[in-house]
Amino acid sequence: MERHFNSPAKINLCLHVLGRRLDGYHELAMAMQRVDLSDRIRIQVSDGSGVRVSCAGLRLDVDEENIAAKAAKLVLAESRRELAITISIEKNIPVAAGLGGGSSNAATVLAGLDKMLGLELGQRRLMELGAQLGADVPFFIYGAPAWATGTGTQLDALPSLPDVAYLLVNPKIAVSTAWVYQSLELTKGGELANLPRFSVVTRDDLCAALHNDLERVTLQRYPLLAEIKQLLLEYGACGSLMSGSGATVFGVFADYAEACRVAEELKRKQDWLFYPVKPL
Numbered sequence: 636m637e638r639h640f641n642s643p644a645k646i647n648l649c650l651h652v653l654g655r656r657l658d659g660y661h662e663l664a665m666a667m668q669r670v671d672l673s674d675r676i677r678i679q680v681s682d683g684s685g686v687r688v689s690c691a692g693l694r695l696d697v698d699e700e701n702i703a704a705k706a707a708k709l710v711l712a713e714s715r716r717e718l719a720i721t722i723s724i725e726k727n728i729p730v731a732a733g734l735g736g737g738s739s740n741a742a743t744v745l746a747g748l749d750k751m752l753g754l755e756l757g758q759r760r761l762m763e764l765g766a767q768l769g770a771d772v773p774f775f776i777y778g779a780p781a782w783a784t785g786t787g788t789q790l791d792a793l794p795s796l797p798d799v800a801y802l803l804v805n806p807k808i809a810v811s812t813a814w815v816y817q818s819l820e821l822t823k824g825g826e827l828a829n830l831p832r833f834s835v836v837t838r839d840d841l842c843a844a845l846h847n848d849l850e851r852v853t854l855q856r857y858p859l860l861a862e863i864k865q866l867l868l869e870y871g872a873c874g875s876l877m878s879g880s881g882a883t884v885f886g887v888f889a890d891y892a893e894a895c896r897v898a899e900e901l902k903r904k905q906d907w908l909f910y911p912v913k914p915l
């Protein structure tokens with residue numbers, strides 16, 4: 636049995652760090668949205684045993700370390716079945732870019748195998764399994780724009796978001812999420828109740844709400860990212876922000892054609908990665 640799935644990236648429209656827990660994880664409040672830059676994942680299931688993952692052209696194909704392999708093993712354990720699973724990932728989302736590619740791959744494998752094996756574990760159980768793999772995995776199972784709290788695993792619907800397009804820019808810098816959180820100096824603890832409500836209807840509302848506490852760490856280490864944010868504004872973005880722990884920066888544009896036009900112009904000048912995308 637063989638199936639193909641899309642595994643999309645995400646961006647963080649806002650990311651507030653409220654405090655550090657004793658286990659080192661951070662209490663967050665984030666607005667998150669998936670975008671239509673996707674990896675392609677092929678899952679094959681046959682008789683036998685063992686989970687294998689390949690990822691052409693990237694050093695991500697060590698089975699045990701790949702989060703997609705961990706996801707497959709979790710589903711097999713949950714279903715108490717022994718099967719051979721082969722996963723091939725066509726990577727289009729840059730790795731360690733703040734776009735959640737690994738978390739998305741894990742969620743795609745959890746939900747994909749659930750379907751292929753007819754397990755019907757349900758969204759809630761799949762999100763619990765996802766949380767065992769990484770804080771961002773449940774968001775991809777949730778599958779809609781979300782307000783994420785706790786360590787990022789408690790999700791509520793974000794009902795209205797404006798119809799915009801984004802231009803994602805990555806200057807080929809890989810950033811370790813663990814390093815960013817560890818390097819963050821928390822000046823004062825925040826209270827969820829004191830945060831401004833993320834109520835965004837128009838494009839201007841969205842641009843006014845853009846905020847990322849992790850920029851303090853990543854932009855200081857890589858000042859180029861602040862320059863890219865400024866460049867996007869100069870090229871007509873109504874707002875710009877770093878996504879997650881970075882290094883991808885995005886600009887907000889009125890429509891997809893405009894985001895594509897700016898990407899083409901910048902491509903002539905800079906050897907960075909450019910992805911005009913639409914929200915999902």
Ligand SMILES: C[C@@](CO)(OP(=O)(O)O)[C@H](O)COP(=O)(O)OP(=O)(O)OC[C@H]1O[C@@H](n2ccc(N)nc2=O)[C@H](O)[C@@H]1O
Pocket residue numbers: 647650659660661662663665732733734735736738768769770771772785786787812813814816878879880881
């Ligand atoms: C920053 C964010 C924003 O969406 O995304 P990315 O930049 O990774 O895409 C997430 O919080 C990343 O989530 P994810 O990448 O799934 O985190 P995990 O694998 O669970 O943990 C990676 C590292 O980040 C730290 N971490 C993660 C989540 C959290 N609430 N507090 C943390 O301190 C963990 O301690 C660990 O060292």
Ligand SMILES: Nc1ncnc2c1ncn2[C@@H]1O[C@H](COP(=O)(O)OP(=O)(O)O)[C@@H](O)[C@H]1O
Pocket residue numbers: 695700701702703724729730731732733734735736737738740810812879880881
């Ligand atoms: N299937 C996968 N796709 C991407 N990264 C993976 C995968 N499996 C394991 N990783 C590891 O996870 C780390 C985080 O990658 P990724 O999820 O792309 O970035 P981010 O956490 O910035 O959103 C990388 O260092 C990478 O080696």
